[in-house]
Amino acid sequence: MAEIEHPKPFADWETRAYWEGCGRGEIVLQRCGACSKVQHRPRALCASCLSGDIEHFVASGRGQVYTFTVTLQNNAPGFREACPYVLAYVELEEGPRLLTNVVGCAPDAVSIGMPVVADFTAPDRDLAVPRFRPA
Amino acid sequence: MTLSGNIAIAGVYEHPTRWAPDKSDYQIMGESARGALEDCGLGIDDVDGLFAAGMGMGVMGVVTLAEYLDLKPRYLDGTNIGGSSFVAHVNHAAGAIHAGLCDVALILYGSTAASQAMAIGTGGRGGQDAHASFISPYGLTTVGSYALVAQRHMHEYGTRPEQLAEIAVTMRKHASLNPAAKMRNEISVADVLESRVISDPLHLLDCCIISDGGGAIVVTSAERARDLAKPRVLLRGCGEAVCHQETGAPDLLTIAARQSSEQAFRMSGLTQDDVDVAAIYDSFTITLLVTLENLGFCKPGEGGAFVEGGRIGLGGALPVNPDGGGLSSNHPGMRGIFLVIEAARQLRGECGPRQVEGAQVGLVHGTGGTLGVAHSGATLLLTGD
Numbered sequence A: 001m002a003e004i005e006h007p008k009p010f011a012d013w014e015t016r017a018y019w020e021g022c023g024r025g026e027i028v029l030q031r032c033g034a035c036s037k038v039q040h041r042p043r044a045l046c047a048s049c050l051s052g053d054i055e056h057f058v059a060s061g062r063g064q065v066y067t068f069t070v071t072l073q074n075n076a077p078g079f080r081e082a083c084p085y086v087l088a089y090v091e092l093e094e095g096p097r098l099l100t101n102v103v104g105c106a107p108d109a110v111s112i113g114m115p116v117v118a119d120f121t122a123p124d125r126d127l128a129v130p131r132f133r134p135a
Numbered sequence B: 001m002t003l004s005g006n007i008a009i010a011g012v013y014e015h016p017t018r019w020a021p022d023k024s025d026y027q028i029m030g031e032s033a034r035g036a037l038e039d040c041g042l043g044i045d046d047v048d049g050l051f052a053a054g055m056g057m058g059v060m061g062v063v064t065l066a067e068y069l070d071l072k073p074r075y076l077d078g079t080n081i082g083g084s085s086f087v088a089h090v091n092h093a094a095g096a097i098h099a100g101l102c103d104v105a106l107i108l109y110g111s112t113a114a115s116q117a118m119a120i121g122t123g124g125r126g127g128q129d130a131h132a133s134f135i136s137p138y139g140l141t142t143v144g145s146y147a148l149v150a151q152r153h154m155h156e157y158g159t160r161p162e163q164l165a166e167i168a169v170t171m172r173k174h175a176s177l178n179p180a181a182k183m184r185n186e187i188s189v190a191d192v193l194e195s196r197v198i199s200d201p202l203h204l205l206d207c208c209i210i211s212d213g214g215g216a217i218v219v220t221s222a223e224r225a226r227d228l229a230k231p232r233v234l235l236r237g238c239g240e241a242v243c244h245q246e247t248g249a250p251d252l253l254t255i256a257a258r259q260s261s262e263q264a265f266r267m268s269g270l271t272q273d274d275v276d277v278a279a280i281y282d283s284f285t286i287t288l289l290v291t292l293e294n295l296g297f298c299k300p301g302e303g304g305a306f307v308e309g310g311r312i313g314l315g316g317a318l319p320v321n322p323d324g325g326g327l328s329s330n331h332p333g334m335r336g337i338f339l340v341i342e343a344a345r346q347l348r349g350e351c352g353p354r355q356v357e358g359a360q361v362g363l364v365h366g367t368g369g370t371l372g373v374a375h376s377g378a379t380l381l382l383t384g385d
């Protein structure tokens, strides 16, 4: 079973801090300086209060599986060869739920509530794709 | 004057094709337009509002369609919010007619998704823009996005694969009564559970089929519809809603149907108990189950028990998709238009062996997009005349 050949993320100026964080092995989230709300995906302004006072911070990288599916059929190249693979939402300790893959264990070993920790692909031009593995 | 009760679906047409490699999407739309206008006794020259959405139409598709039909309407709407678009088009048409911006609205869909071998459920690497980059690295398929919802529903409420399978079995039973349906051989719960898993916990037979097809709807004022060829189907309530990943922590089990149906019921003065027949988007078995909960037909978590024992079958307490739905009748990429057509025909009492006896109140709910990531919903409440 091959690993997923992840399409390279495209970073623009709003999302670059997130993807560069992944390149360093960190999950970077945003917090609003005006209302303190944490948000993901990254935006140029706070979606709750529309303030432009946005700061980035490094999250713990720890979380648990919120839901998942073992994908047995995906006809797209790069994914086809990796079936079966686990697509999941991981709920971070800081709140946001990230769409991601769970790797590093048999697909049928994954369960909802399972503790996981971020695990990054090898960086490519300073960007990397975050997946999660059992903690 | 309120909108509720003063707008009518006057004509409908479901294109009989399920496989049309020799037709273009626009040809299917044109033939469907002819069918719906003949159905109500109007002509193409009466049309002054044009509504359409499609998977291959492009951002100005409704303009291309106007040229194809040589129409110069005074109201154009190319809203595309996924498979629910055509349900939303009825809302928009009602608003436009009520405001005097057009008199006769024509809503069209046509697609050759099957004969073009469009990879709808399990293909595609996704887009590469800044937004898509949070999704496309992970191999999300359409089936997968709904499977994420199914897995969470099973975890929270103990919903069983057999309960999801019963939905597929019921839709197939309905399709066996519909001569135009693509899949008409009856299936059992065991057949569903033994079909191969596409994205756990969804099996092949938990997924809608892929067909070609199309349809058309004519909407006008209740007053004008009074003199037309077919019994009027009156719009009593409507609503739209959207759900997405918010700022990072979506509740996957509260879907757009919650908000859109609350508005539609409020506008109509009707309740869930009044509904005789429902047409609900069934892209996957889980779609129908979680939509029934969010429409308020049962409480959150009770959907599994609700669909058991033939309750959503013909003769049950709430017959759903007597035509066989997307699971068995047709699903050409986007399916919302067929929900409206089937509900209207049921309320006109013309559905033959699959007719819900004495149906007076119909509910339509369309879902568009991918349930577990970002989707839209649109609800209609309709009554016979």
Ligand SMILES: [Zn+2]
Residues within 6 Å of the ligand: A032, A033, A034, A035, A036, A037, A046, A047, A048, A049, A050, A051
């Ligand atoms: Zn804020």
